[in-house]
Amino acid sequence: MSATTGPHDSQTARARSLGIRFDGRPGPLNAITDVPGLAVGFQTLVSGEGAGAVRTGVTAVLPRGREGIGSPCAAAVHSFNGNGELTGRAWIDESGSLSMPIGITSSHSVGAVHTGIDRWMADTAPHVAAQWMLPVVGETWDGYLNDINGRHVAPDDAVAALDAAANGPVAEGNVGGGTGMNCYGFKGGTGTASRVIAHGDDEYTVGVLIQANFGSRAELRLGGADIGARSTTPNPIEEEGWFHRERERLCAPGGAGSAIVVIATDAPMLPGQCAALARRGTVGLGRSGTVGGHFSGDIMLAFSTANEGALTSSFPASAEAEYETLRFIPWGRIDPFLTAVVEAVDEAVWNALVAARDMVGRDGHVSHALPHAQIRAVVEEVGAR
Numbered sequence: 251m252s253a254t255t256g257p258h259d260s261q262t263a264r265a266r267s268l269g270i271r272f273d274g275r276p277g278p279l280n281a282i283t284d285v286p287g288l289a290v291g292f293q294t295l296v297s298g299e300g301a302g303a304v305r306t307g308v309t310a311v312l313p314r315g316r317e318g319i320g321s322p323c324a325a326a327v328h329s330f331n332g333n334g335e336l337t338g339r340a341w342i343d344e345s346g347s348l349s350m351p352i353g354i355t356s357s358h359s360v361g362a363v364h365t366g367i368d369r370w371m372a373d374t375a376p377h378v379a380a381q382w383m384l385p386v387v388g389e390t391w392d393g394y395l396n397d398i399n400g401r402h403v404a405p406d407d408a409v410a411a412l413d414a415a416a417n418g419p420v421a422e423g424n425v426g427g428g429t430g431m432n433c434y435g436f437k438g439g440t441g442t443a444s445r446v447i448a449h450g451d452d453e454y455t456v457g458v459l460i461q462a463n464f465g466s467r468a469e470l471r472l473g474g475a476d477i478g479a480r481s482t483t484p485n486p487i488e489e490e491g492w493f494h495r496e497r498e499r500l501c502a503p504g505g506a507g508s509a510i511v512v513i514a515t516d517a518p519m520l521p522g523q524c525a526a527l528a529r530r531g532t533v534g535l536g537r538s539g540t541v542g543g544h545f546s547g548d549i550m551l552a553f554s555t556a557n558e559g560a561l562t563s564s565f566p567a568s569a570e571a572e573y574e575t576l577r578f579i580p581w582g583r584i585d586p587f588l589t590a591v592v593e594a595v596d597e598a599v600w601n602a603l604v605a606a607r608d609m610v611g612r613d614g615h616v617s618h619a620l621p622h623a624q625i626r627a628v629v630e631e632v633g634a635r
């Protein structure tokens with residue numbers, strides 16, 4: 251079994267390297283880790299063939315890095331379509347804050363990752379774990395390529411992803427929780443991007459990480475061109491519906507799968523403003539064509555790492571300050587940040603598609619990556635209009 255925890259491969263193509271043009275100014279890494287202090291780690295599990303093939307993993311996000319564990323961030327969640335799961339959401343909705351690491355994995359591995367985060371927190375931040383823990387774990391379905399019911403993700407894999415979390419470049423494509431995912435009828439996976447926003451004398455960053463597993467082939471658009479519908483690349487995942495009895499082969503209806511989108515910023519935001527950022531994640535997804543299929547659970551989590559030390563809810567109550575103060579971007583000047591979310595989510599989707607590679611999974615199921623030559627051809631066509 252292979253385990254990938256290292257940084258982004260500098261030789262891996264990204265959407266911009268194929269000529270796709272995006273609006274806005276990216277950060278130095280064009281990744282969620284452009285948000286200061288934020289760390290990302292992976293555990294990638296690839297082994298076996300046939301019915302028991304393993305094509306899955308875990309992605310971990312530490313909003314304030316290892317040093318900031320337990321320090322709440324203003325946060326909010328938005329469900330574009332609810333056919334999915336994000337644990338810990340009830341407390342985020344109630345408190346407007348997030349203080350736990352974030353895990354992203356396969357649909358049937360949420361429990362194992364939840365347990366792993368509990369274990370890691372108890373060992374790494376016992377002062378936090380001694381109070382209570384409500385881990386945040388999101389999922390998307392990898393059952394076409396992965397033996398999803400084989401219980402291959404263990405709590406130790408979540409621990410490994412958290413231990414590997416680091417600042418710096420972020421791996422994309424077939425990595426971590428994105429290993430067995432599909433997007434727009436092509437191989438999908440993990441993608442990331444960022445935007446820098448000037449605000450008065452300050453500059454802030456909005457960073458995005460997506461586990462992309464959504465959209466039907468016919469929906470995919472690039473610069474208005476129907477790149478998905480015109481593609482000659484085989485699309486076995488969609489061609490037969492959920493289950494073809496004669497072939498005894500599992501497939502999925504077009505548009506099924508799900509997306510988990512993590513949106514981070516160091517700009518000071520209120521919880522309600524984080525909710526506004528989360529809602530704009532849906533617009534970012536839609537730029538590449540999806541309408542949000544019924545079988546796709548598309549969930550956005552947005553948080554701000556500013557105002558460290560505020561939004562605490564520690565015990566005992568007598569130890570808490572009588573008042574807290576939050577600095578925040580005026581609502582009337584929030585539009586550039588909303589725009590940045592849309593731009594970064596769109597680019598993160600394309601980075602996931604571009605970085606992904608062909609994969610053969612369980613029972614010989616095949617997911618083909620979107621050929622770079624097809625992307626370049628559409629880029630040339632769109633540019634000539």
